[in-house]
Amino acid sequence: MGTYNYTHIMEYLPTRYSATPEQRSERQAVWNFKDGYCSSAIKQQIKEKILLIKRTFSFGSCRVCFIPASSHLKTIRRYSDLCRYIENETGCACSIDTITSDHDTEAGHIYGKQRNPAENYNIDRNDVRGKNIILIDDVITRGNTFVCTADKLIENGAANVVGLFVAKTINPDRAYNCA
Numbered sequence: 700m701g702t703y704n705y706t707h708i709m710e711y712l713p714t715r716y717s718a719t720p721e722q723r724s725e726r727q728a729v730w731n732f733k734d735g736y737c738s739s740a741i742k743q744q745i746k747e748k749i750l751l752i753k754r755t756f757s758f759g760s761c762r763v764c765f766i767p768a769s770s771h772l773k774t775i776r777r778y779s780d781l782c783r784y785i786e787n788e789t790g791c792a793c794s795i796d797t798i799t800s801d802h803d804t805e806a807g808h809i810y811g812k813q814r815n816p817a818e819n820y821n822i823d824r825n826d827v828r829g830k831n832i833i834l835i836d837d838v839i840t841r842g843n844t845f846v847c848t849a850d851k852l853i854e855n856g857a858a859n860v861v862g863l864f865v866a867k868t869i870n871p872d873r874a875y876n877c878a
Contacts, residue, residue, distance in 0.1 A: 703849045705862030706752070708744045710869045711838050729866045733768075733837050735776035741865060742781065746788045749833055752861050753791060756831040763789075764797035764827075766836040766848050767820065769804050777837070791833065797826040798848065817847035828856035833863055840868040 711729050712722045728741060737745075753761050763785050768774040778795045786793045801819040832852050839845055839862065849860040 703846065703860050703862060705839060705842075705845060705864060706748055707839060707864040707867040708741065708748065709866045711866035712869055712871075716871055725866065729838060732865050733777065735773075735780075737781050742784050745781070745835070745863065745865075746785065748863050749785060749789045749791060752833055752863065753789065756859065760830050761791045761833065762797065762826060762830045763791045763793040763833045763835060765795055766834060766844060767798055767800040771800065771803060774800075778835075781835075794823075794826060797823050798852075815847045816844045817851045820848060820851060822851055822855040824855045827852055829858055831859045831861075832857045833861055835863045837864065838866045838868055839864040
C-alpha cells in the first residue's frame with residue numbers, strides 16, 4: 700500500500716454537528732456536487748489546484764480521472780461537465796471512463812463502505828500507463844477509497860497519483876495529533 704498526497708478545497712462538517720452559516724453553505728456545495736451541479740467557483744478552484752499539482756510533477760504527462768460514484772449514471776451526472784471543463788481549462792487529458800465499476804453499489808455514506816472499494820474497479824491501463832494521475836472525488840473522510848484506488852492505479856502502470864477532493868470531512872469529536 701502506497702503513501703499518496705492529496706489536497707481539498709473545503710471542509711465538510713457532517714450533519715450530526717451544529718454548523719455555522721459558512722459550514723452549512725459548504726455542506727450544500729458538497730451535496731450539490733454529488734448531485735451533478737458543480738458551481739463555477741468550485742470549478743475554478745479545481746482548475747487552480749490541478750494547475751498547481753501539474754507544476755509539481757517533474758516528468759511525464761498528466762491525466763485527470765475520477766473515483767466512480769455509486770452508480771454509472773451518478774458518475775456521468777457528477778463528472779461529465781467537470782471533465783470537459785478540466786480538459787479545456789488545464790490542457791490535461793481527462794476521462795470519466797479511465798476508472799469504471801463492475802456494478803452499481805449502494806452509496807457508501809448510507810450503508811458503509813466495503814473493505815476495499817477498488818476491488819470492483821476496472822482501470823484502463825492505456826489511460827494511466829506512465830502517467831501522473833490526478834484523482835478526483837467528492838469527499839475524503841478516512842482515505843480508504845482514495846488509497847485503494849491509488850494503489851490500483853499504480854498496479855496498472857501509473858507513475859504517480861495525487862488526490863483532489865471537493866471537501867475533507869472534519870470531525871470535531873476527534874483529537875488530531877499534529878507533531
